[in-house]
Amino acid sequence: xxxxxxxxxxxxxxxxxxxxxxxxxxxxxxxxxxxxxxxxxxxxxxxxxxxxxxxxxxxxxxxxxxxxxxxxxxxxxxxxxxxxxxxxxxxxxxxxxxxxxxxxxxxxxxxxxxxxxxxxxxxxxxxxxxxxxxxxxxxxxxxxxxxxxxxxxxxxxxxxxxxxxxxxxxxxxxxxxxxxxxxxxxxxxxxxxxxxxxxxxxxxxxxxxxxxxxxxxxxxxxxxxxxxxxxxxxxxxxxxxxxxxxxxxxxxxxxxxxxxxxxxxxxxxxxxxxxxxxxxxxxxxxxxxxxxxxxxx
Numbered sequence: 001x002x003x004x005x006x007x008x009x010x011x012x013x014x015x016x017x018x019x020x021x022x023x024x025x026x027x028x029x030x031x032x033x034x035x036x037x038x039x040x041x042x043x044x045x046x047x048x049x050x051x052x053x054x055x056x057x058x059x060x061x062x063x064x065x066x067x068x069x070x071x072x073x074x075x076x077x078x079x080x081x082x083x084x085x086x087x088x089x090x091x092x093x094x095x096x097x098x099x100x101x102x103x104x105x106x107x108x109x110x111x112x113x114x115x116x117x118x119x120x121x122x123x124x125x126x127x128x129x130x131x132x133x134x135x136x137x138x139x140x141x142x143x144x145x146x147x148x149x150x151x152x153x154x155x156x157x158x159x160x161x162x163x164x165x166x167x168x169x170x171x172x173x174x175x176x177x178x179x180x181x182x183x184x185x186x187x188x189x190x191x192x193x194x195x196x197x198x199x200x201x202x203x204x205x206x207x208x209x210x211x212x213x214x215x216x217x218x219x220x221x222x223x224x225x226x227x228x229x230x231x232x233x234x235x236x237x238x239x240x241x242x243x244x245x246x247x248x249x250x251x252x253x254x255x256x257x258x259x260x261x262x263x264x265x266x267x268x269x270x271x272x273x274x275x276x277x278x279x280x281x282x283x284x285x286x287x288x289x290x291x292x293x294x295x296x297x
Contacts, residue, residue: 032058032132032270040126046085048077049283051130053290056211056279058132061272061292069258070134071212076147076250077120077130078212078281079243083154084113085284086240093233094165097174102165109157112150119143134261144251151244158240166237175230182227193286194239197223198231205282217249239284 003011023042027035039054040047052074059066087110094102114124119140121127129136165171181191183199196203204221206214222238224231264270276293 031267032272033267036131037128040128043283044125045088046081046284047126048081048130049281049288050290051128052078052212052281053279053288054292055130055132056281057277057290057292058272060277060279061275061294062132062270064133064262064264066134066262067255067258067260068213069255070260072250072254073135073139073260074130075212075214075217076247076254077127077135079246079250080113080116080147082284083240083243083247084110084117086236086243087113089236089284090161090165094171097168097170099165099168099171102161105157105161109154112153116143116147116150119146131261133264134259136261138260144254147247148251151247154240155244158237161237166233171233172230175228175233176226177228179229179232180227186227191286193283194232194235196286197221197235199223199227200225203287205280205287209280211279211281213253216253217246219246 001013001015002009023038026038030038036051036054039050042050058064087106091103091106091110094100094106117127118124120143121129121137123129181195181199183201185191186196186199186201191199192203200223202221202223205211206219207221219242220238222235222242224234226234272294274294276291276295278289278291280287280289282288
């Protein structure tokens with residue numbers, strides 16, 4: 001609910017609803033493997049961090065260690081998902097100033113990433129690919145070469161987005177000094193992701209609490225000092241460059257050997273100890289955590 005005075009928002013009240021609590025109740029009534037098919041639906045634009053959180057939580061409780069190859073493949077999937085999500089954001093943000101062409105471009109470019117997801121996983125949006133014990137399928141022949149070609153294309157495409165969107169005078173007028181969130185407010189309220197980094201605070205789970213093989217990869221944590229809409233947009237722009245950099249390293253370092261999936265107990269016999277665990281990934285929107293508990297079950 002919004003309180004409006006003309007076009008000025010004077011107040012806002014949130015109602016989170018029951019969507020995600022509903023997912024929690026569904027998972028409580030299912031086995032581990034049945035629950036796996038639910039978690040990706042918690043976020044449509046970027047489902048893969050949900051799969052990673054759930055898989056890593058299960059692996060942590062079960063004492064399962066996945067191979068280096070599976071870890072690199074997971075990083076590849078997560079960074080591809082991050083790029084796809086940023087493309088979706090760019091189309092929506094540009095639409096706020098009437099730049100419809102950017103939305104058409106970015107959705108097309110996102111579809112190129114989804115084409116690769118479809119080849120890899122069989123699904124364009126919900127992938128159900130990052131699975132407790134590793135990943136579901138081996139990379140198709142020539143997949144890394146296709147990914148490398150796409151990265152070259154996207155890197156050049158970002159220069160076109162700069163000229164039409166990020167350097168657009170109308171966007172700057174409507175974004176600079178708007179939606180200011182200062183450092184103190186961001187820290188006090190526990191903000192994450194681009195809101196925090198747009199205040200000049202360098203926080204990222206991939207570096208601060210590394211998982212998978214992020215500690216073996218070289219990347220920067222982009223920040224901006226403006227604390228406003230423009231700062232957050234520029235952080236996202238820089239993060240796309242860093243994702244491309246990470247993906248190129250993954251292609252270069254990908255182990256040629258190693259099981260993509262560890263042997264798991266049979267579906268109905270897959271039991272976890274009555275313990276709890278918290279895991280987090282750095283999603284396109286910031287720190288994204290899962291708390292998995294079997295203590296009270």
